[in-house]
Amino acid sequence: MERCLVTKTSLPLSKVYRLIEPGPVVLVSTMRGMKPNIMTMSWHMMIDFEPPIIGCVISNRGYSFDTVKKTKELVINIPTVELAKKVVGCGNTSGRTVDKFKKFGFTPTPGTSVQAPLIEECYANLECKVIDTKLTTKYNLFIVEVVQAWIDRSQKHPRMIHHQGNGAFVVDGETIKLPSKMK
Amino acid sequence: MERCLVTKTSLPLSKVYRLIEPGPVVLVSTMRGMKPNIMTMSWHMMIDFEPPIIGCVISNRGYSFDTVKKTKELVINIPTVELAKKVVGCGNTSGRTVDKFKKFGFTPTPGTSVQAPLIEECYANLECKVIDTKLTTKYNLFIVEVVQAWIDRSQKHPRMIHHQGNGAFVVDGETIKLPSKMK
Secondary structure: OOHHHHOOOEHHHHHHHHHHHHHHHHOEEEEEEOOEEEEOOOOOEEEOOOEEEEEEEEOOOHHHHHHHHHHHHEEEEEEHHHHHHHHHHHOOOOOOOHHEEEEEEOEEEEOOOOOOOOEOOOOEEEEEEEEOOOOOHHHHEEEEEEEEEEOOOOOOOOOEEEEEEOEEEEEEEEEEOOOOOOO | OHHHHHHHHEEEEOOOHHHHOOOOOEEEEEEEEEEEEEEEOOOOOOOOOOOOOEOOOOOOOOHHHHHHHHOOOOEEOOHHHHHHHHHHHHHOOOOOOHHHHOOOOOOOEEEOOOOOEEOOOOOOOEEEEEEEEOOOHHHOEEEEEEEEEEOOOOOOOOOOOOEEEEEEEEEEEEEOOOOOOOO
């Protein structure tokens, strides 16, 4: 937690949607016993603003599925384009056989509200608890609540990546501002 | 349908995820009796590849909610950055008082599998049927299946927009290709 507080500051929960709504590829970190793991995910969406509720699809063929089902915890870590190769690496390997923190040089940092580790190198970290599994068996869909959020405010222009399929990723370009009543 | 076939060609359902997974702002069109309507949405995600299953959050305060609940149909239309002002306009107005097709100069085009109209000016159109409403009351979450998809192949470099909150949108930038086993 101390390291976390060194590079990151707390993000108000009401602003979490600004990170998830644009649809970036994210890294999901979990803790299975003493074993931390990472998976790459881009099937997620906001469901409510505050408390922030997020829907996540986690394949039941992956190693993280059982962990999330059992521990009911995960951290959604938001990487920038500089980490793209590692993000894809995490998507191409399984925690069954690989220690991904070690292999990709990610630093696990303790959170404050969940056992699952934060990925220090990511721009933001959302500590989440699973609150609904009604559609988990049918669609691999977990509904989670963000209970604590962290952001690296030293990064002024973080650019996220978005998966277009087949290993192609579109990188955030220019930002446009339009008068909107949309929250 | 004929006009549709003039500017659009059918997109294989197995490729639909490539449009939704990057997290673009989309326009949802519906048909309430004889009255077509449009809403702006960015809370959506892929749930399965084929048939393509998508999760959508549609606020129960909006005009489209009742229509979708009743008709169990909608079209997800994917606009490019050129339409950004109209997209925000659709998000800032309600179908209760405004004919959005007329106000924003969008052309409704008949689909082949649903009564809801396609928005001709959008890059792609996904005709969807609601297949699961178990979490609709609790989270405004609809699970839909894409039954027919259309794409404008004449647009070689369509750039989507992603909502970052408060009327700020990030536009698709460069595309990077990384060797990935991710589908």
